[in-house]
Amino acid sequence: MDIVFRDVEHRYQINTPFEKRALYDIHVDIRSGSYVAVIGHTGSGKSTLLQHFNGLLQPTKGTAHLGDYTIVAGKKEKQLKPLRKKVGIVFQFPEHQLFEETVEKDICFGPMNFGMSEQEAKARVGEWLALVGLPEEVRHKSPFALSGGQMRRVAIAGVLAMEPEVLVLDEPTAGLDPRGRKEMMDMFANLQRQKKMTIVLVTHSMEEAARYADDIIIMHRGTIVRRGTPEQIFRNVDDLIHLGLDVPETVLFQRAIEQKFGIQFPEPCLTIEDVERSLQTLFTRVKRI
Amino acid sequence: MEVAVRVEDVSFQYANEQTYALQNISFQVYKGEWVTIVGHNGSGKSTLAKLLIGLLPPTSGTIHVCGIPLSEETIWDVREQLGIVFQNPDNQFVGTTVQDDVAFGLENRGIQKEEMKKRINEALKKVRMEDFIHHEPHRLSGGQKQRVAIASAIALQPNVIILDEATSMLDPSGKKEVLHVMQSLRREHDMTVISITHDLNEVAKADRVIVMNKGKIVLEGTPAHIFSYGEKLEEMGLDLPFSLQLSRRLKSNGIPMTADHLTMEGLVSELWTLYSAMSNIVTK
Amino acid sequence: MNGMIIGKYVPGDSLIHRLDPRTKLLLMFIYVFIVFLANNGWTYGILTLFTCLLLFLSRIPFSFMMRGLKPVLWVIVFTFFLHVLLTKEGHIVFQWLGIEVYDKAIQQGAFISLRFLLLIVVTTLLTLTTTPIEVTDGMESLLSPLKKWNVPVHELALMMSISLRFIPTLMEETEKIMKAQTARGVDFSSGPLQERMKAMTALLVPLFISAFKRAEELAVAMEVRGYRGSQNRTKWRELTWGRIDTAFMLFIGLLAIALWLLRS
Structure with a gap:
């Protein structure tokens, strides 16, 4: 399912003295099956934007095309449930939305809301647990008896169980330790590959965006200021620093090397493997001469 | 060197649990030192934090804070030596405004109004929050709230500051703010800091690092020394x-x-x- | 609840804003009683004048107050018509389709509606010019004599102020959980009763769990900052009773006497 936004604007509390423009001039094109990272500071409008992907918020100007859905500003769209099935959102700290007595029931809650029978849902819990890397034993446990990291996985399984075509992730690794973070990010990358899911990742982490995303959207003060592939985005480091954003360490390192050695690498290094490879080439070249 | 915190052979077991959450932990923190206790979630570092501030009593072993042995009788005296900043910025903000929050601890200690005023202003200046004195908490960012929490702690003039995962819920700029403030506090006021974390930047800032895994201390030393155990750290789920x-x-x-x-x-x-x-x- | 202004604080530095909250609370308390003394044109006139004076001194724009009164306006109008139709005293002013309207009925309807209006204006004025925390402090101070009878006045006041502190946080949290559950297919606004009950569970359980967690963490945070109840505790927010406060108390006393003398 493709996502296309044209000139979308969102104002909170419109027509009141508290009116606030949170988004403006938003043009977005997200291809079905791609992995897009949305980056920006707290307050840049990225949370507001992601709530437009399943109609939790509707534009106050412009048009949002979400697969077969077209949401036009001013027309209140009523039947949004089918859309919400197609676009799953994992909010920040999703473990805060757990409420059932058992993990199984909590995971089945979403799919059953969208019309799956209890039998079918229960029969498939094992599959969903496996998707998020949880053992079968947790099925009948209370979600509140699990560790923080496991609770988060249960909550994510609850969203994956709706079998969405698009998965929107809002800071899914916040508060996790380094190992937990890496496992979680690899899990999403796998989902994209295996299930052909479209993934929209909202993050503060430049490293994550550089490593996993096909496309990057940078938001600043309510609008999109840069977009492109990671290579395009990280080619212009000063620009990012100017926007007050962090730059991946790989890119910073590359810049330091380029300045010291007076050379230019052909491509930005987005992962530590890229850096390794570039240096390897550099050093073998000297050896060969 | 004067010892600020001494932990001797401390073990702890939660009721209803087979294994020890902490096993024979011993270490010392000297006055003016910044010690970081690091470990992945479930390594026992949060339990250790709870023991240090007297929320849980050790199953065996002793803890001394500034020479006072920690026990049920001395708990209030010990806490007077400590300033603690917790993880969740919202759940430690007691006052309805910034100044009320800093005042709360001072009121509890029976400090007179004039002195309170002085200390509130000083503490807020030190964390660079003096312009927000009348702000309500819901108008502050996470990083700002944590800075107020630091101000609330230092207004009580503690000997040791404990940062109990104080940056783990913050965004990158919030993390930076808090670490900057802590570093400048240390430069200017020679404070003893114990930070409990899994954040790499906090590890690098420390004078000494204690690495915990499965309830035990597995490594101890300067950041450079600790990082020299590369693979071992990665196996324990930590970053390099x-x-x-x-x-x-x-x-x-x-x-x-x-x-x-x-x-x-x-x-x-x-x-x-x-x-x-x-x-x-x-x-x- | 859009448009309601009662309970909202409008920052300012007017005479009324600066009054001691105890004065304002007492003023309101006395006012609520003496309103019932008024029963004729003179007394209502004085009362209205006094209320307008308060409003003027508070520097709250008249239009702002009027906008805030809109939601309750129909109640006032309804009260008026109820009295006009049901009271049968005095002379008939006019008759129409078998409905008889008496002059006394109009007068009484007007008076009662006015009384209602005045009460709302004064209580709204209190909340518009006094922060909730000031109200709490004022209450604590006014109720402190009750400590003699073991009423936990300090604890109640602290509970109040902490609740006030956490209202915005919990509101935000409610919104967040509602959004998360909506994204999981919950419909909070329509659907059969059983589904709505389920929807409420999906909202309330997480909300309670987080509230308990917050309460626990907050208690720890308070304890480590040395909170051990009201003993030996000083107060940061001290209320100071000024000459202007005494003046206002005298003024309302005079008003009460005037009303007493002028009522018929």
């Missing part, structure tokens, strides 16, 4: 600084690095030395 990771990778690729670099500058300059040496040999 980028320059260090890269140094190791290059070494295994046959580039003759002499050291594992903790800083990017160090790594770049060694690479340059190697590179120019090699190209010199070739041109000769």
Whole structure:
């Protein structure tokens, strides 16, 4: 399912003295099956934007095309449930939305809301647990008896169980330790590959965006200021620093090397493997001469 | 050197649990030192934090804070020595405004109004929140709330500050704010800091690092010393600084690095030395 | 609840804003009683004048107050018509389709509606010019004599102020959980009763769990900052009773006497 936004604007509390423009001039094109990272500071409008992907918020100007859905500003769209099935959102700290007595029931809650029978849902819990890397034993446990990291996985399984075509992730690794973070990010990358899911990742982490995303959207003060592939985005480091954003360490390192050695690498290094490879080439070249 | 916190052979077991959450922990923190206790979630570091501030009594072993043995009778005296900043910025903000929050601890200690005023202003200035004195908490960012929490702690003039995962719920800029404030506090006021964390930047800032895994202390030393155990740390689910990771990778690729670099500058300059040496040999 | 202004604080530095909250609370308390003394044109006139004076001194724009009164306006109008139709005293002013309207009925309807209006204006004025925390402090101070009878006045006041502190946090949290559950297919606004009950569970359980967690963490945070109840505790927010406060108390006393003398 493709996502296309044209000139979308969102104002909170419109027509009141508290009116606030949170988004403006938003043009977005997200291809079905791609992995897009949305980056920006707290307050840049990225949370507001992601709530437009399943109609939790509707534009106050412009048009949002979400697969077969077209949401036009001013027309209140009523039947949004089918859309919400197609676009799953994992909010920040999703473990805060757990409420059932058992993990199984909590995971089945979403799919059953969208019309799956209890039998079918229960029969498939094992599959969903496996998707998020949880053992079968947790099925009948209370979600509140699990560790923080496991609770988060249960909550994510609850969203994956709706079998969405698009998965929107809002800071899914916040508060996790380094190992937990890496496992979680690899899990999403796998989902994209295996299930052909479209993934929209909202993050503060430049490293994550550089490593996993096909496309990057940078938001600043309510609008999109840069977009492109990671290579395009990280080619212009000063620009990012100017926007007050962090730059991946790989890119910073590359810049330091380029300045010291007076050379230019052909491509930005987005992962530590890229850096390794570039240096390897550099050093073998000297050896060969 | 004067000892601020002494932990001796402390073990702890939660009721209803088979295994020990902490096993024979011993360490000391000296006055003016910044010690970081690091470990992945479930390593026992949060339990240790609870013991240090007297929320849980050790199953065995003793804890001394500024010479006072921690027990049920001395708990209030011990807490007067400590200032603690917790993880969740919202759940430690007691006052309805910034100044009320800093005042709360002072009121509890029976400090007179004039002195309170002085200390509130000073504390807020130290964390650079003086312009927000009348702000309500819901109008502050996470980083700002944590800075107020630090102000609330230092207004009570504690001997030791404990940061109990104080940055783990913050965004990158919030994390930076809090660490900056803590560093400048330390530079100017010679404070003893114990930070409990899994954040790499907090590890690098420390004078000494204690690594915990499965309820035990597995490593102890300067950040450079700790990071030299590269793989061991990764096995325990901890991160390594980028320059260090890269140094190791290059070494295994046959580039003759002499050291594992903790800083990017160090790594770049060694690479340059190697590179120019090699190209010199070739041109000769 | 859009448009309601009662309970909202409008920052300012007017005479009324600066009054001691105890004065304002007492003023309101006395006012609520003496309103019932008024029963004729003179007394209602004085009362209205006094209320307008308060409003003027508070520097709250008249239009702002009027906008805030809109939601309750229909109640006032309804009260008026109820009295006009049901009271059968005095002379008939006019008759229409078998409905008889008496002059006394109009007068009484007007008076009662006015009384209602005045009460709302004065209580709204209190909340518009006094922060909730000031109200709490004022209450604590006024109720402190009750400590003699073991009423936990300090604890109640602290509970109040902490609740006030956490209202915005919990509101935000409610919104967040509602959004998360909506994204999981919950419909909070329509659907059969059983589904709505389920929807409420999906909202309330997480909300309670987080509230308990917050309460626990907050208690720890308070304890480590040395909170051990009201003993030996000083107060940061001290209320100061000024000459202007005494003046206002005298003024309302005079008003009460005037009303007493002028009522018929």
